[in-house]
Amino acid sequence: MAKPLAVFSSLWKGIPLIYSGQELPNNKRLLFFDKDEILWSSLISLHDFYKSLLTFRNYNSPSISSDESSIVYFTSNSVEHHVLSFVRKVGSLQVLVIINFSEYDLSDIKIELGNDVGVYRELFTEISIEFSEKYHHFSLRAWGYQVWYK
Numbered sequence: 001m002a003k004p005l006a007v008f009s010s011l012w013k014g015i016p017l018i019y020s021g022q023e024l025p026n027n028k029r030l031l032f033f034d035k036d037e038i039l040w041s042s043l044i045s046l047h048d049f050y051k052s053l054l055t056f057r058n059y060n061s062p063s064i065s066s067d068e069s070s071i072v073y074f075t076s077n078s079v080e081h082h083v084l085s086f087v088r089k090v091g092s093l094q095v096l097v098i099i100n101f102s103e104y105d106l107s108d109i110k111i112e113l114g115n116d117v118g119v120y121r122e123l124f125t126e127i128s129i130e131f132s133e134k135y136h137h138f139s140l141r142a143w144g145y146q147v148w149y150k
Helices: 002-011 047-059 061-065
Strands: 071-074 083-090 093-100 106-112 118-122 128-131 135-140 145-149
Touching: 002 047, 002 093, 002 145, 047 145, 083 106, 093 106, 093 135, 135 145
Parallel strands: none
Antiparallel strands: 071 083, 083 093, 093 145, 106 135, 118 128, 118 145
């Protein structure tokens, strides 16, 4: 669940907290009052994921990090007991975030886009799709996520 939570905390309101070793990932509980070495010799398997996510956030920093100038709202979807979907808007940037917080692969997730139609690009796959109607259908793998922006 680390990746979907990272997507949420990076693109929702506020500033994400990144821990040392999180990009490894560090699979052990860190000690708070003792020195706890991080073994950097292992493969840094989440490096590309965090680089894409945080570069997007940094590149769009005025849009993403300024809570005063951005509008953030939940958008309804057909599987709200498993899927969290929200939109973040500021100026010309619009970001649609869809996160599957379940262990199930989900298909035909109907998400209401309202008037937010247009050509969107997915952050991690770089696929572009035109959303031309009020509703669009998505599929997400277990613990999956998609970040669409225009």
